[in-house]
Amino acid sequence: MSIVPYSALDFLEKIQPKQLIFMKDLILVNSNTALRKGSSQVAVHAINVIISLYNLDLDSKKIQSDQNVNSILQFLDLLLGSIPSETTRLWLSSEEYFEFWRDFAAAGTSQVRYLYQKHMIAILIDFLLQNNSPLRTKPSNIALATTIEWDSQGVKNIMQTIATLIEKSKPISGEAGLSSDGTEVFY
Amino acid sequence: MLRRHIFSKEFFSFLLSICEIIKTPELASKDPTTIIYSGHLNIPPKTQKSYQLLIKLLMELMYSVLGCQECEELANDVNINDLQHLHSFN
Numbered sequence: 001m002s003i004v005p006y007s008a009l010d011f012l013e014k015i016q017p018k019q020l021i022f023m024k025d026l027i028l029v030n031s032n033t034a035l036r037k038g039s040s041q042v043a044v045h046a047i048n049v050i051i052s053l054y055n056l057d058l059d060s061k062k063i064q065s066d067q068n069v070n071s072i073l074q075f076l077d078l079l080l081g082s083i084p085s086e087t088t089r090l091w092l093s094s095e096e097y098f099e100f101w102r103d104f105a106a107a108g109t110s111q112v113r114y115l116y117q118k119h120m121i122a123i124l125i126d127f128l129l130q131n132n133s134p135l136r137t138k139p140s141n142i143a144l145a146t147t148i149e150w151d152s153q154g155v156k157n158i159m160q161t162i163a164t165l166i167e168k169s170k171p172i173s174g175e176a177g178l179s180s181d182g183t184e185v186f187y
Numbered sequence: 188m189l190r191r192h193i194f195s196k197e198f199f200s201f202l203l204s205i206c207e208i209i210k211t212p213e214l215a216s217k218d219p220t221t222i223i224y225s226g227h228l229n230i231p232p233k234t235q236k237s238y239q240l241l242i243k244l245l246m247e248l249m250y251s252v253l254g255c256q257e258c259e260e261l262a263n264d265v266n267i268n269d270l271q272h273l274h275s276f277n
Contacts, residue, residue: 002224003211004235007242014250024255035267045222052222107222 005053011046015075024078026096036096044100048107058114084127091146098157105164112168121165124158228264
């Protein structure tokens with residue numbers, strides 16, 4: 001796809017609304033590791049190529065008229081929604097899922113901006129801390145816990161994603177760069 | 188019956204042979220932010236077409252054949268580590 005970037009557009013046919021859950025399950029739920037890895041790598045590479053080819057802005061706060069951006073955003077939002085419930089339940093098979101986010105974060109500014117808008121760092125740290133996370137206050141969330149192996153590839157992928165986001169963070173200039181409590185806002 | 192043939196070592200060897208016949212240029216940059224090959228506009232249209240067909244073929248194989256739920260059991264019966272070669276055609 002790097003060599004013939006327009007071929008990445010074929011991937012958009014695979015993330016039409018009726019196929020979104022199937023595509024997400026292929027990356028996270030499928031019992032075959034090689035297939036999870038392959039589909040994760042193809043998906044992240046195709047998305048990164050399309051973003052780079054058309055210089056797309058994945059700003060989810062803007063109303064998007066570009067159908068390609070909408071398709072990609074729908075897929076990313078669905079995928080992101082799997083943290084923490086599905087990734088907790090499927091922790092042992094989620095290495096490829098977190099590999100997707102690692103490679104997505106490393107690819108460019110548009111990707112980093114999208115992840116900042118979604119509070120990805122907080123989502124990942126909350127997931128790693130499990131029931132010790134300050135974000136989990138409701139008793140019903142206690143069920144959302146698994147034993148995280150800290151030396152697993154899944155955790156390494158999560159840590160690399162967080163490191164990339166921190167490394168690439170930039171404070172937003174001007175008034176938009178300050179939150180209501182006066183702290184700096186990053187993208 | 189057709190699916191049993193698809194999940195055979197012979198079929199995967201055949202696909203790999205096709206992949207090996209179509210030579211792709213060396214991607215010099217390992218930088219993840221350089222996503223598109225800088226020389227992609229200089230590739231002759233016929234060669235581009237063959238790359239495109241190969242990508243389409245592998246994508247269909249993964250998403251339409253191997254990924255379908257009915258095939259999950261069959262896919263697990265056969266060692267499909269060959270699929271990992273897919274990433275080199277990204």
